Structure formats: C-alpha cells, structure tokens
Amino acid sequence: MTKTLLTTTCLALLGLAQAASADTLRLLTWGGYAPDEVIExxxxxxxxxxxxxxxxxxEMIAKLRATGGGGFDLVQPSQDRVMxxxxxxxxxxxxxxxxxxxSLFIPxxxxxxxxxTTVGDEVYGVPHVWGTSGLVMNTALAGEVVKDYTDLCDPxxxxxxxxxxxxxxxxxxxFAMGEDPFAAxxxxxxxxxxxGKVEAKLTECKANVKTYWGGGDxxxxxVRSGEVTASMAWDTGGWKLNEDNADITFVAPASGALGWIDTFVLPAKGQADDAAYAWINFVMQPEIAAKITAVAGNFTASAGADEFAEEALKAKYQASFPQEAIDNIKWYPPVPAGLEAIEGDVLDRVQAAN
Known part of the structure; x- marks a missing residue:
C-alpha cells in the first residue's frame, strides 16, 4: 500500500513538473527580439x-542538430535556414x-x-523581423537618375x-535587368x-564605381562625405544617414528591394507549443511589435506596427516603403547547392576585369 502510494505520489509530482515545464517558453532568438519589457x-x-x-x-542550427530538435520551444532562424x-x-x-x-501579419x-518554409505539404515557419537591401543615396544629387540597381551604371x-x-x-x-534569379x-x-548577363553588366559598370565597399562604416x-552619392546598401543604414542629412535615405528599387526575414519555427522536440503560439500572437500585436522595433532597429511583419513606431523612424519607414514597395520585396529563398560556387566565380571575374 505504501509502495503504491509512493508511486502515485511520484507520478503526480512528475506530472506537475512537466506541466510547469510546459509553462516555460525556452526561446532561442537574436539580440533585441525579446526585450525585457515585452517579456514582462x-x-x-x-x-x-x-x-x-x-x-x-x-549556432541555432548547430544546437538543434546536436539535440535532434530539443532544448528549446521556439527558435528564430532566417527563412533560408528552415527548409x-x-x-x-x-x-x-x-x-x-x-x-x-x-490577421496580425502583413499578408x-x-x-x-x-x-x-514549406516541406512536403507542411509549413514550418512564419515571419517575424525583416529587413532589406536596396538603394541608399543622396536624393538631391542622384534621385532623378537612380531608380533601380542598374541605374548605378548611368554616366x-x-x-x-x-x-x-x-x-x-x-x-x-x-532583377533590374528583367530576370528572375530566384525562379532559376x-x-x-x-x-x-x-x-553571365549580370557579369557583363557589372564589368561594364566598373568605370562608374568609386570603390567596392566592404564594411558598413x-x-x-x-556617403556622408559626398564621395559617393548612390549605393546599394541596407535600409537601416540609409535611415541612420538620414539623421545627419535629410537628403540621404533608403529607396526601394523599382525592381524590388531584396528582403530577409527571421522567422518563428517550432523545434522538433519542443515541449511548450501552447506557450510558443501564445508568444507569437502576443508579439505580433502592432503595439508590442513596435516595442521590438525600438530595440532591434528593424521592423516586423506585424500589420500596422509602423503606426506605433517612434515618429522619426516611422516617417523614414513609410517614405521608403509605401505598400507597393513592400509587396514588391524579393524575399531570399533557400540557396540550392552549387549556386554559390557559380556566383563566386562571377564575382572573381568581375573583380579581376579591367
């Protein structure tokens, strides 16, 4: 009788421990994506x-590989690291x-x-934080000429x-040359x-280039010094430069900005799915999403969150991304094996060309 009671008690305690564990969301994410205020x-x-x-x-992929998808309940890899x-x-x-x-997401x-992020017939990821690369320029000096990437080659x-x-x-x-590399x-x-077509264009364009930049600084x-009036760069860089010079900003190219998205994904052995879904629905609310933008610096896929952003950042975002520009973003899909080698060869030949 005592043994049975002890066994029953142990099972009950184990059940309570598992329930408590399920109430804890173990989140594997990027810096700034889960601010203390939002967690509280x-x-x-x-x-x-x-x-x-x-x-x-x-690190996310390595941690999940080591455990077969265990140790966490919600992770946030970029969308090209899911499929x-x-x-x-x-x-x-x-x-x-x-x-x-x-309804909380930008459709x-x-x-x-x-x-x-679809494998077979199953969806494995939904969007959270995003950013783009496109054109950063002095609009007073280059805005009438540079509307797309290939305009950087204009005399x-x-x-x-x-x-x-x-x-x-x-x-x-x-994309600016009318091709669809992602479809290929x-x-x-x-x-x-x-x-091959891009290589020819970039080789022809070399005479226009002041320098090939390596680092953001x-x-x-x-751009600040005026040595460069038009460049290909990321959105937050353009908005930062805009703080010093109102003529400089990020512009979404006519053929579409190139977009990355960090996602929400459930690990295979996650134990708190309910908490994970609750977190996603919570942080995608516009007012909450704006708090994440304030810390992370990038916007989220929360519909209408820009309205709750700090006024100066909201103005920059809305000027750079009217709805048609958002809908025209070209989102990076997973890169198949072998393509990066092709790209590397092209870049090497462009670098070496006279």
Whole structure:
C-alpha cells in the first residue's frame, strides 16, 4: 500500500513538473527580439515564463542538430535556414497555422515565408523581423537618375557609386535587368545564363564605381562625405544617414528591394507549443511589435506596427516603403547547392576585369 502510494505520489509530482515545464517558453532568438519589457508584459498576461538564449543562424542550427530538435520551444532562424535543415536533419515540427492570428501579419510577408518554409505539404515557419537591401543615396544629387540597381551604371553618377562585390549585388542587378534569379534556382544552366548577363553588366559598370565597399562604416563615411552619392546598401543604414542629412535615405528599387526575414519555427522536440503560439500572437500585436522595433532597429511583419513606431523612424519607414514597395520585396529563398560556387566565380571575374 505504501509502495503504491509512493508511486502515485511520484507520478503526480512528475506530472506537475512537466506541466510547469510546459509553462516555460525556452526561446532561442537574436539580440533585441525579446526585450525585457515585452517579456514582462507577456508573463503578466499569460502566466507563462520566458527563458531567452541569444544566438545566430549557425549556432541555432548547430544546437538543434546536436539535440535532434530539443532544448528549446521556439527558435528564430532566417527563412533560408528552415527548409534545407529540415529536409536534411528533421529538427523542426510543422506549424499549426490555425493557432495563429493571421490577421496580425502583413499578408505578402506571411504568404512568402510560408511558401519558402514549406516541406512536403507542411509549413514550418512564419515571419517575424525583416529587413532589406536596396538603394541608399543622396536624393538631391542622384534621385532623378537612380531608380533601380542598374541605374548605378548611368554616366550621370559616374565615379560617385559604390556597392559590394557580394551575392546581393548579383541578385539585385539580375532583377533590374528583367530576370528572375530566384525562379532559376532549380535550373543550374539557366542560373549560369542569368549570371553571365549580370557579369557583363557589372564589368561594364566598373568605370562608374568609386570603390567596392566592404564594411558598413566604410560605406557610411563615403556617403556622408559626398564621395559617393548612390549605393546599394541596407535600409537601416540609409535611415541612420538620414539623421545627419535629410537628403540621404533608403529607396526601394523599382525592381524590388531584396528582403530577409527571421522567422518563428517550432523545434522538433519542443515541449511548450501552447506557450510558443501564445508568444507569437502576443508579439505580433502592432503595439508590442513596435516595442521590438525600438530595440532591434528593424521592423516586423506585424500589420500596422509602423503606426506605433517612434515618429522619426516611422516617417523614414513609410517614405521608403509605401505598400507597393513592400509587396514588391524579393524575399531570399533557400540557396540550392552549387549556386554559390557559380556566383563566386562571377564575382572573381568581375573583380579581376579591367
């Protein structure tokens, strides 16, 4: 009788421990994506507690691979780190989109991320924080000329242009030339053909380039000093420069800014799915999302959150991203094996060209 009672008591305590564990959301995320204020508000409203581990894409994948998808209840890899790792390692579980308030998301971003994180018939990721690269320029000096990436080759801005010799430049120029490099990801020969056209354009454009920038500080200084009036760079960099010079800002190119999204994904062995869904629905509320933007510096996929952002940042965002520019963002899909080698060869030849 005592033994039975003891066993029953132990099982009851184990059940309580598991329930308590399920009330704790173990979040693996980036710095700034889970501010203390937001955590406190979530805990007060839901009764769940939150444990945050800050990480990056490489570490997230490594941690989940080591545990087979265990140790965390919600993770935030970039959307191009979802499909491949899931197919190769099986470290995520599908998302039940019926448990999400889809009205909280910007529709075009939600649809794009769901499409880019679908394996089989299952969705594995939904969007959270996003950013883009496009054009950063002095609009008073180059705004009438530079509307798209290839306009950086216009004689009117010769010697006043900068961009990186990296894959975003290849992708941006391809779109501006009327190609769709992402659609060619599954056709290596077609991709080589597109990259060949881009290589020719970038080689022709070399005479226009003041310098190929390497680091963000280098580019910021070039634009601030006036040595560069038009460049290919990221949105937050343009908005930062705008604080010093109202003529300088980020402009979404006519062919579309290139966008990255950090997602919400459920690890395969997560134990607190209810808390994970509650967190997603909580932080995607516009007022809460604006608090994350204030800390992280980037906007979220929360519909209408820009209205609650700090006034100066809201004005910059809305000027750079009218609705048509948001809907025209080209979101990076997963990169198939072999394409980066093709791109590397192209960049090497452009660098070496006279």
């Amino acid at each position: 508000m979530f805990e007060a409203e839901t009764g769940h507690t939150v444990e945050v581990t800050k990480s990056n894409n490489e 491949g790792p899931q197919m190769e390692f099986g470290i995520y579980k599908p998302i039940d989109v019926s448990k999400l308030d889809q 075009s971003m939600l649809m794009a991320t769901m499409a880019n 009117a801005v010769a010697g006043k242009v900068s961009y990186r010799l990296k894959r975003p430049t290849l992708i941006g120029f391809a 990801y599954g056709d290596e020969e077609k991709y080589k053909e597109i990259m 280098e580019l910021m200084n070039l």
